[in-house]
Amino acid sequence: MMKADVIVGIQWGDEGKGKIVDKLALEYDMVCRSQGGHNAGHTIWVDGVKYALHLIPSGVLNPKAINVVGNGVVLSPESIIKEMEQFENLEGRLFISDKAHLNLSYHALIDQAKERLKGDKAIGTTGKGIGPSYSDKINRIGHRVGELLDPEALCTKILDYFAQNKPIFDVMDIHAPAREELLAELNGFKANLAPYITDTTQMLWKALDEDNQKVLLEGAQGTMLDIDHGTYPYVTSSSTVSAGACTGLGINPKDIGKVTGIVKAYCTRVGNGPFPSEDLGEDGARLGKQGHEFGTTTGRARRCGWFDAVATRYASRLNGCDELALMKLDVLDGFDEVKVCVAYEYNGKEIDYVPVDLENVTPIYKTFKGWTNSVGVRKFEDLPASAQEYVKVIEEVAKTKVGIISTSPERDDTIIL
Template identity: 50%
Template sequence: MSVRVVIGAQWGDEGKGKIVDLLSDKAEYVVRYQGGANAGHTLKFDDKTVVLHLIPSGIFNGDAHCVIGNGVVIDPIALVKEIEGVKEMGFQLEGRFHISQTAHVILPYHKLLDQLKEKRRAGNAIGTTGRGIGPAYVSKVSRVGIRMVDLLDKEVLKSKIEQNIADINFALENLYKEPTLSADDLMAELDDSINTLSPFICNTTNMLHEGLEANKSILLEGAQGSLLDVDHGTYPYVTSSSPTSGGACTGSGVPPTALTHVMGITKAYCTRVGNGPFPTELHDDMGEELRKKGHEFGATTGRPRRCGWLDLVALKYACRINGINELTLTKMDVMDGFDEIQVCTSYIIDGKETKVFPLSLTEIEKIEPVYTALPGWDKDISGMTKWDELPEAAKSYINYVEEYLGVKFTIISTGPKRTETIIR
């Protein structure tokens, strides 16, 4: 039995979708365990480019059961569009796609509140995608959330919506000066989605427990990245859930004792979307070159990503909090052609050098990165599939990072396609 968690070890956008797609042909269950449609996993295969937001990235490779776990917040309308897109490509979901009955629902009022709150924050905005993720988790924690199982009983659903919008309409009218909402209108907007999604809603926790008892292979897929974790990230500039390995257990029902592999995904450099501290960010021509070579634009929003050198202090922190015991290095080919490659190996904070990632936002914002220069390479490594094909400088770069972190790279991605991969 293998139970592997695939985790973003930076600020998200590390290429997790490709790796989950690659590994899913050997998995019997692929489970998305947190986040919502604010995440985009880009897959490239058979000359196709597909961006998934909610459906697990294993849907296109193999015949694994693909599960949306209880830790995910689901926009029913967005999910139906995604299902239709997958079906149009010739892939069937019946019998192998499942939605947790205890996953919470993003309703139109969550998206409205998300956008209004960001607008009200003005210069202090978090930089959300406006897709209602945070407000949906607020409803969940406030114990007024609506779960997927509630969609199966329209009387219960309408009653809960009516209770919720009583408070929301008060805020819309008196605080935001916006038109109020109608429960009947919301029900009508959801009707088609409910009919489409109802056959897929089930007790996925029990399904996974039965899989564990039968020694089935399970692949747990996170969204965003460790440094965006609501507990362990650069708070408050974080997502509203737990992308870390702990979140994989609470968001799926798989117990911690069942985990056998925790795989961290890191780029050969760093990126971040939205607001928040980014110690190694490059504001010069080098940052722009990384953005262009790496095609660093958000899969969900299209926003340009902020780019910088690889931050080994932050990466070691991610390895520790997740218990990462294997690593994948993506976008290695983007580093082709640089005479020299910098990696951050320590920080200066208030005049003192440290290799400890600070948890205070005030301290993070004071970080002065200390870099180590490594030799670059001229050879084009894109598409390489064997370790021995890599130039010596590329091998040395990988070995240096492994030695610093104390964790080995088992997969090295040399391009966006499944085939452009080195398996060690």
């Protein structure tokens, strides 16, 4: 019986999971997505060609890999159909869980309306309908992907939902679609997606138990956005940690093998919420410019700051990380000095853990000599000495070894330790 390996984001998402999954996927038979929706985005560069993925697992760029969208995902049919157009002949290579929940156009309208009504207390969501879709799931009033196979019945259920919630929708200025238009849309979704809808849990069990296939699990966002363990309420609506991969795909903890945590060599965050090591000065602006820090999904500029080893240690322990993949080391090229947040000051005391009240901590930094010329380096010994030292410091403070280092967006500009 085989174990499934896990790739998990350790910061606030956008760590570069796409590149690592894409590179590692060449060694796996199956790549599975466990949670999130099309609010997530992976940008992958292969031979100078850019691919933007939001729902399809990153293993799609390996022609031999099977790609699974698990039950823990909230699926926008419109988004995944558009995404599928980047690739040819996905039948037999892409499978979507019949238990995944649908994220339909009205979910995005609800999302955007709620953010507007919150005013300056808005969370800063992508407005893609993720929260409302997960809310419907938890409220037991949602609709699952398998229901697309009977568009007539699904159409009736959705219109009943609008009728039952009319007073609320009126406040939000959201109106029920005409039956003919809705039915035509659902029929279109069925025509495009029916060949891909299946019981992916049974499929995954067979791959692990009988076929001895190598399976890689990937999530979306990052640990600090986890619904339970992140910077609540400025979080996403799903479990982004490695344990979420089990519930999001229907496997048990004993099925999990190696866990690789993905971190940037600095920190970024999109949207509102606490970010202790954020740099609001010239260094933060420079990190954003050199790192091309704009969201794959929204195009929003990311907030930038220095590496937070306290949050990384916390996230690594939560996920049971065997190793870290350190991304975008090359972005730090040219800084005279680089910083690592090694502790927080909280209520007048120095602490080495992540408190619930992360809004009111002050970062305590150690400063290190900068470097140049790390771009494209593929051997650790070829890195500048100060860059090597920086990696070792991160290992020590985060209490997790670094097993992979990325030195450019290209697939092969990667150091494997």
